[in-house]
Amino acid sequence: MADRQTRSPVREPRTPAQELLDELGPVTQFHDTSHLGAFGMPSGAMTEDMLSPVATASSPTRFGPLEKVHAFWFAGASCDGCSVAVTGASTPSLESLLLGAHPGLPRVVLHHPVLNVESGAHYLRPAEQAIAGELDAPYVVILEGSIMDELVANAAGGYWSSQGEEPWGPNGELRPVTATEWVARLAPNSAAMIAIGTCATWGGIPSAEGNPTGAMSLMDFLGKDYRSVLGVPVVNVPGCPPIGDNFNETVAAVLYFLQGFGPLPEFDELGRPAWLFGETVHRNCVRGAYYEEGSFAKEFGDPECLVEIGCWGPVVNCNITSRGAINHVGGCMNAGGACIGCTMPGFPDKFTPFYKRPPGSMASTTVSRMVGSVIRPLRKFSNNNLNREVRWDRQGATPSAFSREKSEPSALSHASHKFYDTLRRSSDTARNDADVWGKRDEAPSGGSPPSRA
Amino acid sequence: MCFKTLPVEFDDRGNATLRGGIPNPYDVTVAKPHLARSDVERREGIERLVARNGHIKDMNMDPVTRIAGALAVHVTADLEKGAYLDSHAQATLFRGYEVILMGRDPRDAIFVASRACGVCGGVHAHAAAYAIEQAMGICPPPLGTVVRNMTEAAEMGYDNPLHLYLLAGPDYSEAVIKSSNPELWPLAEKWSCVNEHIHGFKTMADLMTALNPLTGALYREGLEFTRLSREMVVLLTGKYPHPENVVPGGVSTTLTLQTLNEFHSRLGKIFDYAQRMMAVWDDIPAFFYEADDRYQFVGYRPTNHIDPGYWDDPYAYDATYENCNAWGEKRWSTPGVVIDGELVTTRLTDINIGWEEFVEHSYYDESSTSRYSHDMLGNPLSPYHPWNKRTLPKPGARDWKDKYTWACTPRWDRKVVEAGCYSRLLMTAMAQKLPASDFISATGTSMRLLVPKGEVGEREVEWRVPERWNAFERNRGRAYHYLFSQLVALESLLEAYKLMKQGEKRVAALDPSALEKAIPKDERVSVGWWGAGRGWLTHHLVMDKGKITNYQICTPSTINASPRDPWGQPGPYEEAVMNTPIIEDVSDPARFTSIDMLRAIRSFDPCMPCTTHVHTGEGEVVREVNTCSCGGD
16 A cells, blocks of 8 residues: 555546546445435434525525535544634634525535534435435535545455445445545536645645555545536645634635625635735744744743744744634734644644754744844834833933832933934924914913923 | 452552452453343344334434534334334544554654544643653643643533534424424423523523524524633634644643733633523423433433543642552542442542453454553553554454444443543542532532622532433533533633742743653653543553654543443443433334434534544554555555
């Protein structure tokens, strides 16, 4: 199998998805629902129908052509962390998408094993309809977790990851159907294939060195030439976990565009939303300025830049420091966590061992220490002056009663600030000699005395 | 004498030894529990019944939704007798995280193992840190432990409402009751809620309507509160799930008064909500028990629970195995084992040495070893103990009599035990060893919890050890555990204030370069005992020459979803389903929804992602797996 994990996808005649489908063959038969009865259907209705009274309560406001989109959520080698992240999102929230309550967007009919009310074969029915081409609206497939090499497990008569059974065994017997197989069968007619989280986008931890399952990313599985029916390659929203709002925003952005009012969302060369992953996480880091001034954390918990305690932020594409983790709260470096590159295709093996400074940071931190040794004192100098009221300057005293009494500037410092003020006011139009006629000539009693100078 | 099946005895000083004169004391044919009939005989009998009778349905529900991860449940249901004759729980996912950890730097375990579960967020990162710290002999400073406690208590604040309202709640909602249990609806309309003054719902029907998926007020409120608690977590961890702040020897959180205040202010909103949550999950069992006494047996199991404790005393915890019984008993949630309603031990060493994992019915090759015959204190260990386990993943065909799941079979003293967040209440209530607190106390048969004043006034509530553990009591216990965990968050927050007041700043034992130098080069064996949203969590680590040579994760849902053991004893899900009466109206067999089974299963709060990564091999084993799988390729 080692060779299945290392061979070049570019030279292979078939993608892993094609290989699997060739092995398993086409399917035509599905569950016999008459035999099934209500088994696994405790509310007597599919989740879609249960929500319909709210989701289609009145005629939808007409923003665009789409009224409904199905979204099939599959979990490969996953930890469900992406699902959890999405339930935390609020721009837009999951519930507003599902209830058709986000103005301008079509109702999203989500088929998600963690949320749906129906279980078992009933739960799988819409996916069967999609494969048979009988679904009543366009669909997208969302994959969380990596694709595992099920050809290998299949050869041993088993599976790595199954979700549901279908009568696709010999003589129409029920057999477990893997997430990998569902994805392969649904991809050709999907409006979009969206990978959420670093496992689905780049393989992630399940595909790390030494893995026994041959785990890979969705784009590795479907191959370079994959295009959805809308002509879109695999869309990737990475992160381990991803920021829930990054995902919901990407879905919404695509739908805004399809509805005719949003701009064409820009994706980078790896299929990431460019407006979310175009910057390194360092560029918006709340601790970035410490780097600029050459101040670095030495111990875990220190407030300065974390590069020397293992942070890879300057070379990692991510927006968590500006967006936060949930509801704009959190963010790795905001809280004191060093970046381990969890949004990156090189994660994890290009970042291990963790808690160790990236060797490449040596050059840049040395330079920033040198620059910082000059910049930091200058900034402190100005900062000291700005921490004084103009009145204190005039009076020559700071009436602070806190134990750390403010010291008064030295004569040299005072003179330097005077010089600085002169520079600052060199183009100040207040110095022009126009007549001010909008006030009384005399100042009210006790008004500003003339400047000490 | 806590062991009844394993031939383990204790001397006067409490040290364990094997009873003398027994060859192969751990052989499965030597030490075995008492059982009436073999499982194979039973299954064959059932198959004959199915073949003969039309009213017996043999069905597989795959997937079971509204649980975390991939679970399928096979049932044989006798619709005439209203009984589940048989049940098989199948974990249908394997990812091989422990295999990936083999041969890595031990520092990688925290961030890699964290990815075992994204529902339980930070618990694996913490358990890995505890395992590494024990192996390396480094102890976090008090503030580091306090931050971990705050994080993990806040995490429960997300986990419990997520389960009660998004996953289990819909099973008790108007939408499901009207369809699956229509006979209950008129009763619900007439039933005045006992706790209306707390939660505001006049009748049970009103309450059930609020539980409707996505549209119900309780469902939506629950979702919002999961978000609030996640905000509390990310203040400390940076992100959720998968914290960015856990380091060997402490945390890397930059703690300021702002951090504490933001945590505090969010926590302040939770206590009123906790009162409403307990009121809801007190009223639901009251209504169902009154409506039909048989609901007492939905999901019923004997009171056999296990828990390794949770949330350390920052001053007692010293990261050693040698002192684990002392610091273990000082945890906010006391470690323990309850068998048939009796608390048999609160010692972590007893919990550890009685632990075994079997793979007879799982997709693995057998590979117990006798690498470690004793733990570091000289207590005997089974060849099936996680430190000795070398399980080899092997996908294969499903067979109810043979292998049918990716979960393995953990047992304590070869007994079927259950894990749950509610098990924490049980152990802590019975042991009466928890730290002194203004808010939490134990009476031996109950937990008394003082809810601080919010907009609603201060109130003391009491959770009593239930007479019969069933689906309703698990859910009720989870609601009370929500409050318990939030009170631990409050106590930990107050401790953080106190430490900050004392000028304490250190949150980690070592800086990164000292950490690198501290990695030992000799062979070390350790265990991280921790908890998850569903109870028990352990990481067993073996390292040598500075790298990981074995890693075993055991999660609560592995315990609960376990298949039959070598003696045919069903796992907790299976047992609970087989004890569940079919109460729904199945006079027309086509209307059989299996709602009673679903209520039983969901009451455990199944969390499958991390269930199936318990399985490791050493280097050569991994290659063996590859070869065998490649053979048919």
